[in-house]
Amino acid sequence: MVDENKPQADEENKTPAADTPPLKTEAEAAPAAPVTPPAAERAAIQDADRESYWKANVRLLSICLVIWFVVSFGFGILLAPLLNHISLGGYPLGFWFAQQGSIYVFLLLILFYAWRMGQIDRKFNVHED
């Protein structure tokens, strides 16, 4: 969470600078930046943004893949004999995870990832129109 908020904080920090007359450079300024810094500096900021965007993505998908691993290989295989002592309705829990639950969790994971990435895309202003 902290990392993902960073770029936003960066933008906020820059806002006061907008009081000083903005330096107009090329027309193709990134629509996100409220201020247009000199070209070299702008490129540096974009690189940093790109990097934190990628880090945010990798972190999100790592969390998702840990859950992916735990429900399938953990609950569905390694811990299944243990979990089978617990019942979910008429299902032994380990069996349920292996033949039903893991698939539902996979679905939720992809849905969550797609939704969260949509948010991250917008935050870093790399979303498609």
Added chain:
Amino acid sequence: MDLKLLTFIVVGATFALYIGIAIWARASSTSEFYVAGKGVNPIANGMATAADWMSAASFISMAGLIAFMGFDASVYLMGWTGGYVLMAMLLAPYLRKFGKFTVPEFIGDRFYSRTARLVAIICLLVMSITYVVGQMRGVGIAFSRFLEVDIAVGLAAGMTIVFIYAVLGGMKGITYTQIAQYVVLIFAYTVPAVFISLQLTGMPLPQIGLGSTVVGTDGVYLLDKLNQVIADIGFPAYTDRNTFSTLNMVLLTLALMIGTAGLPHVIIRFFTVPRVRDARKSAFWALFFIALLYTTAPAVGAMAIYNLVKTVQPGEVGHPEGSLLHEERPRWMHTWEATGLLEFKDHNEDGRIQYYNDKNPEFSAMATEEYGWQGSELRVDRDIMVLANPEIAGLPNWVIALVAAGGIAAALSTAAGLLLAISSAISHDLLKGIIMPKISEKRELMAGRISMVAAILLAGYLGLNPPGFAAEVVALAFGLAASSLFPVLMLGIFSKRMNSAGAIAGMLTGLISTLLYIFIYKGWFFLPGTNVFPDNADYWLLGISPQSFGAIGAALNFAVAIAVSRVTAPPPAHIQELVESVRVPRAG
């Protein structure tokens, strides 16, 4: 109405539908031919991907595997769905951003190497052709059984249908026919499951029904009842792990997952959506539509085996009159006996069917001594369970006809997707990419269609004269996809440092090690009798089965690719820039 006539009508009507769609959605440009003009809505694309992905193996074989393997069949359920999580997060969005037509194209560009592209083409062709042979065989069997024609005639009919809509329509036609095929196959799969679940548990949703109580008992759960019913005839508990070792279970699941994510004909589906975020959404919809079948399958399997055992063992186990009289067997047993896929041998000559686990030495000895049983007398081929299921449950003929149409739809849609992947690898990657880069779009399209015809003919021929393997084909295709393509695709996106030498070394290591390991136990090119070691756990390296080896092949691929890339020159700056750009949906 007579079953045969009804099947003709239902299957014929679905074919008319597919061909109609193919003519309506003819491809006119290479972009439409390969990636449907990149204009497919994510939900529609998800549905088409589901049909593309779910083959005759999913539709016909899987529930049968579950029925006879119980818990252990979970490897297929988790393995064939979990791969979509990898696909959605590790491959699909970035490959869509890359924005080209084929998987070898990405590998060739990313690793700035024609050799890499060529190795990728070889991997793709080997796995797609082996996979499509299995599908054509499935089409042939389904046709010949239900239409009561010779397998060659069935196969020819299937080839003609695939020819019309795949060759004319390309990806555009295939996408829309696959949507129709998805609807047919999911309807055909779930309708009997709902009926059977209602009969047994009073619960229409099979996913809930499997965890519910059995109608006519004092709140006994179906799975408890099933465990007890099969324990009475010597089988281990349905809901517990039994045959696979933990290592093989983990590795096989992993190999199927990675293999799923690395299948080129599934990956190219994500090139057809308009935007990167649609690729992520599309992966969700694909798994959603797949999950409708995959979460129903456990109920189909469990209820089928329950019904089967209850049918042949209506009375008390061991009582002289407890087993079913062969003369009084239901009609569906007659029908399937004729195909040879269901067999009755009256070992103890009492005219009754004794079905039990004669491989369980303790139970078998007890049964011989106390019940006078001389061995299990019923042999049921696993592959008939889904097709026979509606008959076992006594459902009307139109449901049986529908299941036939569904099985054919599943096989045809996968065959078409694979053929497209094969033809684009030949015409786009091999011809335009390597041999004659100046080819015009029109001629490339023509080459695509010609290579598709050639692929259909080859697949048809091999489907008719299979090199003596069936399930191994699927294992090989997945093992190859897992060990050759997935690791370099992922490294190409996630490691800027990955270079051409690393990628080529990785792909070759994964491909060759997996092929060798399979051939050592299954015979060189699957020729019977040419295997080096017998295919059983005593001879497997560290107890790893050939089917599970894809996961090890993938690990070797990763390791070799990373090691080689570290000791060779880093990729040029423009390639590192390319990697940067595929990582973001819109360049900032």
